[in-house]
Amino acid sequence: xxxxxxxxxxxxxxxxxxxxxxxxxxxxxxxxxxxxxxxxxxxxxxxxxxxxxxxxxxxxxxxxxxxxxxxxxxxxxxxxxxxxxxxxxxxxxxx
Numbered sequence: 215x216x217x218x219x220x221x222x223x224x225x226x227x228x229x230x231x232x233x234x235x236x237x238x239x240x241x242x243x244x245x246x247x248x249x250x251x252x253x254x255x256x257x258x259x260x261x262x263x264x265x266x267x268x269x270x271x272x273x274x275x276x277x278x279x280x281x282x283x284x285x286x287x288x289x290x291x292x293x294x295x296x297x298x299x300x301x302x303x304x305x306x307x308x309x
Contacts, residue, residue: 223254
C-alpha cells in the first residue's frame, strides 16, 4: 500500500469517525471511519516492516577484523550468482 495510501486511509477514517454527523440508517459512518483508520495503521506497519527488512546489516570478517557492511541482494539461479552492474554518469553542463 505504501506510506501515502496508509496516511490517506488514516486521514479519511478520522474524518468519517470524528467530523461527519450523517445518519444513513443502515450504515454507521463512525464505524466505517474506524475501520478505515485500522486498515491505514495496518498498512503503515506492514510498509515499515518491509522497508526495514530490506536494510539489514551484515558483519563481514576482514583480515581478522569485523566490519559492518550493508547486505547486497543478489539473485541466485542454479547455483550461479548474477551480478548487477550500474554505471552512473553525471549530467553534462548546458550553456
